[in-house]
Amino acid sequence: MRGLFKSILVLLLLLIPASGVYLMAQSTRVRNVVLVHGAFADGSSWSKVIPLLQAQGLHVTSVAIPLTSFTDDVAATKRAIAAEDGPVILVGHSYGGVVITEAGNDPKVVGLVYVAAFAPDANQNITEISKPFPPPPGLNMVKPLTDGFILLTPEGIETAFAQDLTKEEKALILAVQPQTAGAIFGAKPTEAAWHDKPTWYIVSSNDRMIAPEQEKSMAKQMNATTTVLPSSHVAMLSHPREVANVIVDAATGKK
Numbered sequence: 001m002r003g004l005f006k007s008i009l010v011l012l013l014l015l016i017p018a019s020g021v022y023l024m025a026q027s028t029r030v031r032n033v034v035l036v037h038g039a040f041a042d043g044s045s046w047s048k049v050i051p052l053l054q055a056q057g058l059h060v061t062s063v064a065i066p067l068t069s070f071t072d073d074v075a076a077t078k079r080a081i082a083a084e085d086g087p088v089i090l091v092g093h094s095y096g097g098v099v100i101t102e103a104g105n106d107p108k109v110v111g112l113v114y115v116a117a118f119a120p121d122a123n124q125n126i127t128e129i130s131k132p133f134p135p136p137p138g139l140n141m142v143k144p145l146t147d148g149f150i151l152l153t154p155e156g157i158e159t160a161f162a163q164d165l166t167k168e169e170k171a172l173i174l175a176v177q178p179q180t181a182g183a184i185f186g187a188k189p190t191e192a193a194w195h196d197k198p199t200w201y202i203v204s205s206n207d208r209m210i211a212p213e214q215e216k217s218m219a220k221q222m223n224a225t226t227t228v229l230p231s232s233h234v235a236m237l238s239h240p241r242e243v244a245n246v247i248v249d250a251a252t253g254k255k
Helices: 002-027 047-053 070-083 095-101 126-130 154-161 169-174 182-186 212-222 240-254
Strands: 031-038 059-063 088-093 109-115 141-146 149-152 199-204 225-229
Touching: 031 047, 031 070, 047 059, 047 126, 047 240, 059 070, 070 088, 070 095, 070 182, 088 095, 088 240, 095 109, 109 212, 109 240, 126 212, 149 154, 149 182, 154 169, 199 212, 199 240, 212 225, 225 240
Parallel strands: 031 059, 031 088, 088 109, 109 199, 199 225
Antiparallel strands: 141 149
């Protein structure tokens, strides 16, 4: 009997650490995802990705940043992060990458996903980091409004922003396009969160708003886990499943 008790005790001692490791692995899954759209777009740009993430049991928030100033956009993102009940994966598209680079310094953010997005370092703006690369065609398809705001022209959406979407999808992007403050392109993060947090990057190889060479360079600089998709600038609309898969990888810590 004493021998049997000893054997059971040894078995329990062996199982407890293993169970602890298993529980620890399970607990590393992040449940909250905050999505940040870019310029010339609104929260509906994530409409195809959101249900795919929700089907994986993730709690998803698409932030409607106002695009009135970098300060306002970061503040809106931080409010969304504060509303979550636990750790957050923060995702940014295009100019939204600048926003998450700053807002991602919040201690609740445990991972960053850049989707065809700008990823400046501290005290750098979009113009500065784009100089070494060929200017994309979309830059010539911007229409100035009053008070320093701009819009992307219908031709810009058709041929440079979303050239691989359907006619109906392009028409919707045009209809919901918000006015964007031109000053946001001069915004500089005070601290780049990607230096200290795990990072994933989706390169759009057919992008005509950001040079694909620049996207690859930014991903390399951040040492990001990188996925390349044969997509226009709006990869989350043309390749939603692949984009969702990368975000799920970030939520599970898969590199």
